[in-house]
Amino acid sequence: MISPATLTRFRELLQRRLGWSFADNDLGPATEVLAARAKAHGLTAREYLDRLGGRRWTAEIAELAQALSITETYFFRHQEQFRVLREEVLPELVVARGGQRVLRLFSVGCSSGEEAYSLAISAVAGRPSPDWIVSVTGVDANREMLARARSAVYSEWSLRDTPAEVRERWFQDTPEGFRVVPEVTSTVRFAEHNVATDDPQLWHPGRYDVIFCRNLLMYLTGEVAAALVRKTTRALTEGGYLFLGHTDSLGSRPDGLTVCHAGGTVYYRRRADPAVAASAATAAAGSTAPVTRAADPVARPAPIPDDWRRAFGLLREDRFAEALEVVGDHDMLLRGVLLAQLGRVTEARATAHRLIDAGGPQPDAHQLLGVCHELDCADQAVGQYRLAAYLDPLFAMPRLRMGLLARRRGDMRGAADHLEAALRLLIRESEERIGLFGGGFGRLALTTLCRTELDACGVRR
Template structure:
């Protein structure tokens, strides 16, 4: 099979049409990307360069890429093939709608929780994610509101630049002067984003062709930006990404796409909105599920029950410090691989984070069967049961708090559940206790059970929920 061949600069490598076709098909499967015919030359260059970097022929390189999970190399390909040009507050008309319409509506809806969660899909070098953070911080009614922004991209090098948070004046070319003075600090290489902003933003390496149950947890985000990415994806990957983003929006949450992207006039689960010449989408409210069967009350534990072991003593497999570091970065799949296969609290928590709730519940029950009552394992069961029966979850949290009176996390969860069902007095009792206990809570427990929040954010959450209960401190 001869056909056309492409000559790659930088070396005497000739890429056959068959190898290039195979490479494009692999990229579609691994990254979900599609390519136009005019991209063939640059794509051949990348194939030749990556094969040469590993000392392989193009055929050997493709065989290796086909036959194994080569995560690091897929990240290199994403870096080599990504289009990364962006700047702060790009498409200002969309940010105007965000400031004037969307954020005020979400702030009114979130007055009880005082938390705003935003997501930037295909965040590149971070300008969009930081722009969202600045807009949300400026819009929030007070400093007790928590703003979190997640930026995701498959390009590892772009994410490194995003975490550095230093940009040239060209990246700020559409940034108003007052915003530049307030939220950026001059440094030798340009401008650094202010700490108040960078502290609200985290960046996650993610390939949109794959799933991540934690990242795409249902009803997790109030606002999602995904601009000028869909046009580069295959139809199947784009459709699945739209489904995940829609599901991940809270009821009434908003989705912004690029001007070249359209979901038609009646997208599934979304309403089309128009303002200031901008089209955007709002998630339709979903009716709550009714008719849950009340769970039986939890069994009583005798007062002589042994104390709960510390969370750090549960896992004997893998490097626990590395696992916790991966969890802090929301890299739960990698953390699960590192944690090993044996039953452990850490493994159970990671299974729950990845949406494998039945496995997490089984792990917790096996831990209890093998070691007797353990506050951490009962708390994990409570986390699992929150998805299907709040009453059973409360029972498990009560057991956890009974077994370890210094354990802040079950008191916090019981307070939030009480708030959800309108029991402000009960919520205040639990939240007050959690607020006091958080100052000395075990750091590993915060990583394991904090839901992505650190000690300071959890403390702020307790205080804002107490304010909403009308409690004076």
């Protein structure tokens, strides 16, 4: 029999470790979970709580999250919010992101993945062209739910509020169930995360255009809920959108957010800094103002310059396997390029995503993703190259690749525009970037290639 004092201590530990709050009438399941978890470890309830409170016990916290989570969800839950997303929010973002051509969405408390995939389907369907990049991140503390989410296979019940035309377009009817199509699953990534803890990479300021955090705040303690709202607000881009559950409210004047009403639902928009908004509008309109190159994104860390130089030299000699052994994990970008050269594309993509997740502009990582995508999806490759060029307008290599791809699909005018830009930029392109992304060609050979391809376009310059 678990005493009231023991149960109170369990509640306090759950609040501290998971940020969860339990009303008195919710204590039945918590009591059962405490008894079951203590028995699973061969401990008394008191011994179990001593261990839980005494040190970091990550695996057990995950087990508790799994046992205590409320996991009921389905696709396009609360249709009015997804209607606003499709008809109001995404069209606005498409205009605002016209230069970057990237849409980033975040599902906090994604459970078994239905919400994250619903966001991805909405964004993929709403992008103007396939070369736009859609990136959806889903996080949850429940490992079992995340495993289901990654499988991307669902029952008829999960699609009970999904329109027939959406079901036909975005799901495959298989013997196991309804499988989300690869066009959508390729845009979604899931991660285990406890919202009571911090993760600077996951919550990087200005990272997401849309965040869904629905029906979660009401289960958290006031302190954890307030901290989560602050993190969420910071993680939105200027003008980004936040959707909460109908049971959650931030009041009429939330800090940093504007309350919006449309389509019978309430949602929030991060207030934009006027100076930032004016700068973004100028960029979207095609500003020709001079751009200063950011700090060299492929600069080497001081402790390993000799290893890097040796690996880089081996790369230029096409000795990729030897170079990979030398560089190890010391330099993610060079490692990613070598993995791509060795045909280990899945590992190369994962390395590029690790660089992007580190935060800040990562044009070279997007260039690497473009190289990887050229093997399976030219539109995705163009999207990554376009983003690399947007993040660093002085980067010649993405313009060269976009020019070659445009000529391959018969767009001679577009090819000429990109190749002319590449020709101008190659003069000052760094030797490191030429070595990393030049495919074994030097500056002179790449310049000659540009001129040859320009002549073949047959477009008057």
